[in-house]
Amino acid sequence: MCQKEIHQTKNPSHFESADLREDSPTHRDILWEDYEHLIKDMRFFDPHIHMVSRTTDDYQMMAKAGIVAIIEPAFWVGQPRTGLASFKDYYSSLVGWERFRSSQFGIKHYCTMGLNSREANNERLAEEVMEILPLFAYKEGVVGIGEIGFDDQTALEEKYYRLQLELAKKTSLPVQIHTPHRDKKRGTERSMSIALEHGLDPSWVVVDHNNEETVKSVLDQGFWAAFTIYPFTKMGNERMVSVVEQYGSERIMINSSADWGISDPLAIPKTAALMKQRGIPLEVIRMVTYQNAIDAFAKSGQIDVADFETEFQPDPNAKFHGNSILRGGQQPVVNKNSLLIQ
Amino acid sequence: MANLPTKFSQFLFEQSTEKEREWLEEKVKSNVLDLMTAFVAAPRFLSKKNISYDSKFSGSLVPEHPGFEVDGWSFVRLARVWLLLHIPSGPKEQFLKNIETLFDTAELNELVALYSALPLLAYPLEWLPRATDAVRSNMGFVFDAIALRNPYAELYFPESAWNQLVLKTIFNGKPIHLILGIDRRRNKELSIAVSDFMDERSAAGRRVPIQVWRLMGGASDEVLHSKLIPLFSSESKLEKEAAALLAFESKDPKIRSLLANEPDLELSIQNGDLDWSKLESIPE
Ligand SMILES: [Zn+2]
Numbered sequence: 001m002c003q004k005e006i007h008q009t010k011n012p013s014h015f016e017s018a019d020l021r022e023d024s025p026t027h028r029d030i031l032w033e034d035y036e037h038l039i040k041d042m043r044f045f046d047p048h049i050h051m052v053s054r055t056t057d058d059y060q061m062m063a064k065a066g067i068v069a070i071i072e073p074a075f076w077v078g079q080p081r082t083g084l085a086s087f088k089d090y091y092s093s094l095v096g097w098e099r100f101r102s103s104q105f106g107i108k109h110y111c112t113m114g115l116n117s118r119e120a121n122n123e124r125l126a127e128e129v130m131e132i133l134p135l136f137a138y139k140e141g142v143v144g145i146g147e148i149g150f151d152d153q154t155a156l157e158e159k160y161y162r163l164q165l166e167l168a169k170k171t172s173l174p175v176q177i178h179t180p181h182r183d184k185k186r187g188t189e190r191s192m193s194i195a196l197e198h199g200l201d202p203s204w205v206v207v208d209h210n211n212e213e214t215v216k217s218v219l220d221q222g223f224w225a226a227f228t229i230y231p232f233t234k235m236g237n238e239r240m241v242s243v244v245e246q247y248g249s250e251r252i253m254i255n256s257s258a259d260w261g262i263s264d265p266l267a268i269p270k271t272a273a274l275m276k277q278r279g280i281p282l283e284v285i286r287m288v289t290y291q292n293a294i295d296a297f298a299k300s301g302q303i304d305v306a307d308f309e310t311e312f313q314p315d316p317n318a319k320f321h322g323n324s325i326l327r328g329g330q331q332p333v334v335n336k337n338s339l340l341i342q
Numbered sequence: 343m344a345n346l347p348t349k350f351s352q353f354l355f356e357q358s359t360e361k362e363r364e365w366l367e368e369k370v371k372s373n374v375l376d377l378m379t380a381f382v383a384a385p386r387f388l389s390k391k392n393i394s395y396d397s398k399f400s401g402s403l404v405p406e407h408p409g410f411e412v413d414g415w416s417f418v419r420l421a422r423v424w425l426l427l428h429i430p431s432g433p434k435e436q437f438l439k440n441i442e443t444l445f446d447t448a449e450l451n452e453l454v455a456l457y458s459a460l461p462l463l464a465y466p467l468e469w470l471p472r473a474t475d476a477v478r479s480n481m482g483f484v485f486d487a488i489a490l491r492n493p494y495a496e497l498y499f500p501e502s503a504w505n506q507l508v509l510k511t512i513f514n515g516k517p518i519h520l521i522l523g524i525d526r527r528r529n530k531e532l533s534i535a536v537s538d539f540m541d542e543r544s545a546a547g548r549r550v551p552i553q554v555w556r557l558m559g560g561a562s563d564e565v566l567h568s569k570l571i572p573l574f575s576s577e578s579k580l581e582k583e584a585a586a587l588l589a590f591e592s593k594d595p596k597i598r599s600l601l602a603n604e605p606d607l608e609l610s611i612q613n614g615d616l617d618w619s620k621l622e623s624i625p626e
Contacts, residue, residue: 088446095449134375135447138383171383301386 032065035273039066042285043309044268047071047293048147048176048208048226048255051109052090052098053078058258058265059105065269068308069108071297072098073147073176076116078260084128087115091136099141108308110297112146112176113137120160121152130163137171143300144168146176147208150187153180158194165198173300175205176226179214188214192221206296209257211235215243219251224296228257229267237271241278249287253296346427347404354424357393357417366421370428378444381425382452384418393417407461407493409522415458422455423462431464438468445472450483457487461494469494474503477510485514489521496523505532508557512539518553519618525556533561537569555584556618563594570600580621586611587618 044067051059051072062070072094081087094111102109113136115129137145145168150157168175175195180187188207195205202222209228210218218225227235227243235243240254256267264270272289276282297303355363365387369380380387395413404410412420426444431437441463445456457476460469473495476488488495489511495504504527511518518524536557543550555573558566566588573585586607589600601608610616 085446092447092449131375132443132447134379135382135444138379138386139449140385140451 030270038273038276039269042066042272043068043290045069045290045293046255046268048073048257050075050259053260054265062265063105063107065266072111074114075147076118087129095139110141110143112144113142114146114148114164115160117149117151117157120157121154123156126160141302143297143302144174144176147178149177149191150180153187165195174297177207179209185213204299224251226253226255228255229271230257230263237274240271241275244288249284252288253292254288350403353399353403354420362388377429381422384421388418388421391417393420409493411491419455423459426459453484454487466498470498477507491520493522496527509535512554528560530560533558537565552580552584552621559591567597574600
């Protein structure tokens with residue numbers, strides 16, 4: 001398969017660059033039948049996934065694969081928002097409808113709130129967003145300020161990054177940093193040094209979208225290092241296994257960052273299966289696919305593991321503001337293997 | 343804040359721990375943005391308990407609104423309403439913008455607090471569109487916050503909106519006797535709608551909640567008379583009692599005479615043993 005061609009024809013998400021150097025071919029697809037037995041009885045926590053862009057099919061497969069809880073960071077919806085009202089509605093959906101939809105599949109939904117770096121460059125709008133952000137940051141189930149950081153590394157991005165670090169301090173919430181894809185190494189260093197400059201405890205900061213080039217410095221400085229398993233770009237899961245082999249499980253976590261791009265909401269279970277295959281100890285797998293994310297974000301005081309560790313049965317009759325996800329007569333669980341759609 | 347009832351604060355602080363009281367008092371000394379943020383952040387700093395209600399405060403928390411009751415509220419809801427009452431009401435434009443922002447960014451529990459506070463907020467008529475929106479809402483808790491035990495609708499809703507609220511309460515199977523002013527705002531239009539509703543239900547072989555009958559008091563004598571005859575011969579004790587109450591309230595001699603066959607019921611109404619409150623279903 002020609003990786004280069006894929007790069008040129010896929011729309012990149014999460015601010016990917018067309019820079020191929022860091023994106024060696026790595027992602028390997030595995031069929032459910034091939035890895036189902038490997039992850040049996042494992043429990044996963046995806047600390048970075050954009051469910052508003054995903055379908056109910058995804059939720060069903062995620063639940064089946066053992067994903068019990070997720071964090072949805074506030075982010076870029078693919079096109080710039082033109083007014084404050086769109087931000088309000090988007091943020092509201094993260095704590096409202098999407099959380100409800102998730103619960104219908106037995107998956108506990110948290111989110112982080114923030115103004116993304118790209119839209120920080122629209123200063124007029126950014127000012128307005130900053131005014132309402134505290135009203136969302138304090139809402140129940142908000143586990144951090146995120147994802148914030150740099151894209152183009154402009155002065156405006158820096159301004160709003162700093163302001164949001166202050167907000168995180170004020171609200172006692174962890175920070176989830178989106179590191180840029182262009183000039184990543186420098187962007188990551190800059191993000192970290194600004195966070196330290198603002199007096200943030202690195203154990204309260206999750207640096208996201210790491211790669212082999214950035215991981216050492218992130219860990220050495222005491223931050224959490226998150227890795228995004230995203231097909232064709234970012235990390236592949238085979239590379240991820242090597243990172244875990246080299247660095248162990250301390251302060252390392254894996255996420256899917258699945259969104260409206262070509263991404264994989266099952267990235268975590270698949271990577272866990274691969275790690276199992278490669279003989280990585282179960283406890284290490286558990287730390288990087290579950291426990292570390294909980295430890296990092298539970299500092300918000302908003303995560304109660306009893307909500308997803310005790311056997312959870314979604315209530316199919318529950319409604320969100322009087323609306324159900326189920327249209328007349330639908331059942332919450334559909335047999336995906338059936339050819340007939342009844 | 344001038345229009346903040348003393349007993350309301352007193353009651354709130356009786357429910358608070360010392361630490362909670364400090365937090366609340368500090369927040370209202372702060373600037374508006376911090377105050378609004380505190381409204382959102384309240385569950386992070388206050389206990390999630392439901393408040394225990396003391397009868398000494400019953401009907402007196404807000405003296406000008408004796409129907410304003412907080413029984414069964416969460417402590418956070420009570421505190422949120424209290425915080426809202428500290429948002430400076432002037433200049434008007436700024437005040438309206440602040441409250442609108444809270445509405446626009448609110449999640450469910452915040453909406454409940456906002457609607458609960460409407461009768462106490464400055465410029466009450468400005469909130470009419472929000473309040474009638476809440477009646478249209480599918481969110482059960484939001485609907486309850488505006489419809490039940492809230493003086494706002496009786497005071498400010500025009501008749502059509504008022505009737506919608508009452509009808510929707512009936513449709514939702516909620517306790518209509520918790521609508522403040524339900525008897526004071528009886529009207530002919532509402533009686534017609536309720537009468538139609540009852541016909542529809544009886545055609546489907548269903549009964550209406552017994553409380554709905556009290557709304558028929560505003561119907562024309564002729565309509566009422568035709569409804570009461572079968573009601574008096576009902577096998578249900580409650581329906582008979584409702585019929586007796588309606589006949590007793592009527593000024594029409596023909597309707598009053600229906601009561602002649604039920605001397606026991608008439609007597610217990612005269613003695614004050616039977617009134618509409620005796621027919622109330624226990625609210626959930
Ligand atoms: Zn993201």
